[in-house]
Amino acid sequence: MRTLRTEALTAAAFAPFGQVLQSPFQGDPNMNQGTAMRLDRAAALTNSRGTTCAPNLAMVRSLPQSLPLKLRLLERHPCSSQAFIPLRCARYLVVVAPSTLDGQPDWGGLRAFVAGPGLGINYAVGTWHHPFVALDQPAELALLVWEDGTARDCEEVQLPSEVTVEEA
Amino acid sequence: MRTLRTEALTAAAFAPFGQVLQSPFQGDPNMNQGTAMRLDRAAALTNSRGTTCAPNLAMVRSLPQSLPLKLRLLERHPCSSQAFIPLRCARYLVVVAPSTLDGQPDWGGLRAFVAGPGLGINYAVGTWHHPFVALDQPAELALLVWEDGTARDCEEVQLPSEVTVEEA
Numbered sequence: 205m206r207t208l209r210t211e212a213l214t215a216a217a218f219a220p221f222g223q224v225l226q227s228p229f230q231g232d233p234n235m236n237q238g239t240a241m242r243l244d245r246a247a248a249l250t251n252s253r254g255t256t257c258a259p260n261l262a263m264v265r266s267l268p269q270s271l272p273l274k275l276r277l278l279e280r281h282p283c284s285s286q287a288f289i290p291l292r293c294a295r296y297l298v299v300v301a302p303s304t305l306d307g308q309p310d311w312g313g314l315r316a317f318v319a320g321p322g323l324g325i326n327y328a329v330g331t332w333h334h335p336f337v338a339l340d341q342p343a344e345l346a347l348l349v350w351e352d353g354t355a356r357d358c359e360e361v362q363l364p365s366e367v368t369v370e371e372a
Numbered sequence: 373m374r375t376l377r378t379e380a381l382t383a384a385a386f387a388p389f390g391q392v393l394q395s396p397f398q399g400d401p402n403m404n405q406g407t408a409m410r411l412d413r414a415a416a417l418t419n420s421r422g423t424t425c426a427p428n429l430a431m432v433r434s435l436p437q438s439l440p441l442k443l444r445l446l447e448r449h450p451c452s453s454q455a456f457i458p459l460r461c462a463r464y465l466v467v468v469a470p471s472t473l474d475g476q477p478d479w480g481g482l483r484a485f486v487a488g489p490g491l492g493i494n495y496a497v498g499t500w501h502h503p504f505v506a507l508d509q510p511a512e513l514a515l516l517v518w519e520d521g522t523a524r525d526c527e528e529v530q531l532p533s534e535v536t537v538e539e540a
Contacts, residue, residue, distance in 0.1 A: 225431055225459075226431060226512075227433040227459070227460075227512035228431060228433055233435060235432075235503075237444060237503070239434060239435045239505075239506075240432050240433065240435065240503075240504065241432065241433045242431070242432045243430060243432070244428055244430045245428055245430065246429055246430060246431040246514075247429040249426070249429055254423065259427065261393070261413070261414055261417055261455060261516065262410050262414060263394060263395045263396060263411045263414040264395055264396075265396055265397065265408065265409045266407060266408040267401065267407045276405060287514075289457050289459065289514045291395065291457060291458060291489070291490050291491070291492060292395075292489060321459070322459050322512055324514060326429070335405070335407075338407075344394075344395035345395065346455075346457045346492060346514075347410070348429065
């Protein structure tokens, strides 16, 4: 039994696992006749299976869970990045792990980030992560991933021992 | 001088122009161990230029404008769908027009929909629309479009006569 303490989601801390998606605060309005600021290619979108594999923009409603939370499994999408873009949410959990040299989760490197309204994330292709966990309230989100319906869409690994996420 | 009254955004009313993106309310939780409901392929994502044209997930901050609003121009993306997914917003305007047989905006068919939190939209490929207009408060949104930096990314047409959008 191991306890993982939550940490705040920042772009720097999350960089090994993907990108934090946030609208730009700074800079001159550079589009729409001076009414908007745009940051292009904010997510490293990846699809290694070519045009036979279509992008899937799915809409998800996720029911809230409570901390402390016992983790269940990690999953990864070996051929696709995966973006989560919340339209409505309170806080949500982003649990990730680095990969070992043989491509399995490095359990010692597990991290539990807490994100919230105004923040999305994009998992880099092949990044091990826990299924989405809404906290406090139901979350409504868009999800962007390239899928073709085969087993290569998603790989899952059960946790080898009990890990519980607790508030920092 | 012509006045366009706003109307509420519904999937049925918007269907000729694209898809309304909303998390599913109904149904059994079908993913993430019973904690989430997922509606796959909620948007008709289109890229007619193949793999030389990459998807661009951009993050945008849009400053609010007021009604009544004088429309400036319409634009379309002849080779790509375009999705707008707000992470934070109050109300926002979705102004669209059908196309004539020769591909120009059918000005007589202009519509002005009002959307809000929890609702995204995906413009069908080639749909004439006004640049994004946030109302009431700044909006933070993700934008998904396929672009390659050429003139085919976006076409613009000025309005031939003055049209003002007013509250219904």
